[in-house]
Amino acid sequence: MATIKILSVDDEAPVELMMKHHFRRKIRSGEYEFFFARNGLEALAVLANTPDIEIILCDINMPEMDGLTLLAKVNEMHNPAMRVIMVSAYGDMSNIRQAMNNGAFDFATKPIDMDDLALTIEKAIEQIHYVHESQKEHTQLESLKEDLVSAKEIQQSFLPMVFPPFPEDNDKLDIYASMSAAKDVGGDFYDFFRIDDDHIALVIADVCGKGIPAALFMAVSRTIIHSKGMQGVSAAECLTESNRLLANSSVNYMFVTVFYAIFNTKTGLVTYSNAGHNSPHIVRAGGTIEQLPMDRQFMVGAFEEEVYVEKTLQLEHGDTLVMFTDGVTEAMDSTNRLFGTDRLNNILSGVADKSSQEIVEAIKAGITDFVEDAEQNDDITLLVLKRK
């Protein structure tokens, strides 16, 4: 344990002897180190030379600078760990009261009861340790906060942000996406990438939980699914293989719900596999809305032996596939009402002629209007594909 440095400020010479004698064992063992000054001015000089002094035993009536003035000067130093114990004559209660009101930690009266003073010093040391611990935790928290900002930046860099993502296919498709994390880092992600000249993969996913663990699992899941998908395997095969890898290495039984689709830019055929994710909606060119049927397949990472199957859907010109995470339908207002599928469909009923970006913005605006000032409790992610 670090040595506690104590400054005794008193114009009476015997006080120094008393301290050295009474605390001789602690001084010898290095627990305490004493410094002495005869008045407030001398004390300030000692403090300037030894800034890590944290306990001051301070007489009140002294020449040059009295104890109350010294206390005021010490307060100006703003050292939260510093503890000042006033030591004064028994009859000097009004000054002692004033010192206590001005932030002194405790007091002792003369003639000094050394055992009592020793207890008061120990009490002060306890508090000083507590302050040091709090300061340490505060520093760690600040550093964590900085790490979180960096983590958020890294996580955002995983998500494709350039729109339109495939300018060479601008006449065939229109893609837009958005992810707003509920915490500094989130567990949702979206992805899209070209597999070959005619096929584009689209992924939307939601990792269980939030915060750092979810963000780490998200990074691993996204990388595995992306690299498997880039090999040109089918949607079902991509999820089966990703699941095998993730379930094997899944810590704490984490999982991710995934909707993985492969869009044929020539024919408009979408081949998809859904691993426990919210069923996407289709807005047909004529304005009708359909929701894909539930597939009842396990989430990726939950059960290693799962073999995923895939289905197809046909997007005609002007049809739009709206993929989202449960943060959309489960956005909550201040009375805990959910945004729900009906409100989502209400918005979708008026967007058949809108671009994918306008559709994403319309849904986000609808959620913002609904939740008003309620705190966002889940990541909100949208991925919209429109066949032109």
Place this chain on the structure above:
Amino acid sequence: MEENFNINLDGTTLTVILGVELTKENAPAMLQLLGRYRGQDIRKVVFDATELVFISSAGIRCIIYARRELGQKPEIVFENCAKEIYEVFEMTGLTRFISFVKDNRTKDREDKAEAGDKLSQKLANIRQKELDNFATNSDVVCYQMKLGEE
């Protein structure tokens, strides 16, 4: 926070009585407690969800754990599961291995509620029919009502 659940072992059946919520607040404690029953040849895990109104993804992890780690794929049963929670299990595929049962009291309560709903609907239909009849046979009155003369 209160753990909000109880676990009892009876032979090879583990019964988990759930509270109102199974979320990140109490799921880690449940995972830890379930871990004590690993290697004890558990054949069946019954989750009593009579009180349960909300389950988060952290709660779902407890069910995955029970299925994966307690015995050789033990039978998982949910007792008195609310419709909203059933829908979550359905979307995530868990309905493929969870069996759902209702105790007699819950069944009785739900039957009564259903019967009540049917009766209300019947009464509403009769009332609507009466109104329609009245409107058909009282054109003049309705016309006057529209004009605000009645």
